[in-house]
Amino acid sequence: MILIGQYDSPFVRRVAIAMTLYGFAFKHRPWSTFGDGDKIARHNPLRRVPTLILNDGRVLIESAYILDWLDEQVRDGEAEVMPLIAASGEARQQTLYYTALATGFADKVVALFYEKVLHEVHSPVWLERCQTQLAAVLDQLESLRAAAKSRWLQGADMTHADIALGCALRHAREAHGEAIDWRRWPALCFHSAQCEELDAFKAIQQPFIGPKT
Structure with missing residues (x-):
């Protein structure tokens, strides 16, 4: 997986921290929404971060959506940790x-x-x-x-x-x-x-x- 966005963004950082706690391996692209907007637009037309590119090429956008997907993978057993939010x-x-x-x-x-x-x-x-x-x-x-x-x-x-x-x-x-x-x-x-x-x-x-x- 590839996580796009600078870690000085609280939204990018919270996703990266959750991924780290969950044990997901990922590459990081510290692209700026201003200076690197064209690069981001290839994956996210909103030119916003965080943007997460999955291993199969699918793209997830917005921190809440990304974290919801990650939580689901954890509940399905892809990580040996407890989800960071209750299921219901x-x-x-x-x-x-x-x-x-x-x-x-x-x-x-x-x-x-x-x-x-x-x-x-x-x-x-x-x-x-x-x-x-x-x-x-x-x-x-x-x-x-x-x-x-x-x-x-x-x-x-x-x-x-x-x-x-x-x-x-x-x-x-x-x-x-x-x-x-x-x-x-x-x-x-x-x-x-x-x-x-x-x-x-x-x-x-x-x-x-x-x-x-």
Whole structure:
């Protein structure tokens, strides 16, 4: 398999970390959606990452779709590990909710970054809206993480939600630096540090470089 996208993307990184934890072998193409858009378009007309090319030539796009496919392979016995999300029930719904918050946060971080670096004239309304959304979702995630009386959000075992949150926090910290006052969210800082100590997170990382034109 071939995974396309830079590891400074929280979406690419969360897929690569899950693949590593699952034990799937893959090649990595660190292509930028800006500088390498034409290369990506040969496999994904949206020119978005992550894009995963399977061994039989099929192409999977978008992190949620890719992870769903990977989870199915694990349930079918192609990996000797437990899936990072329950097959059904309340636990699955909770993982999906936490993940949606984390990836929604990451989306807003990306949007705010692009507004600042790609537009010479910034929209104060758009900036304020993004900043308000970021603070609100961080408050919600902080509350959820602080309430978890276990190593991870849903207990002793890591889920896709933990990975998504860890990747989103690292990306936000590096993309915006001191613009976000992380002292407001100590539980999230703890979660981020705990993730980054894991071998899979150490193996799948790169310094943030932003759009490469």
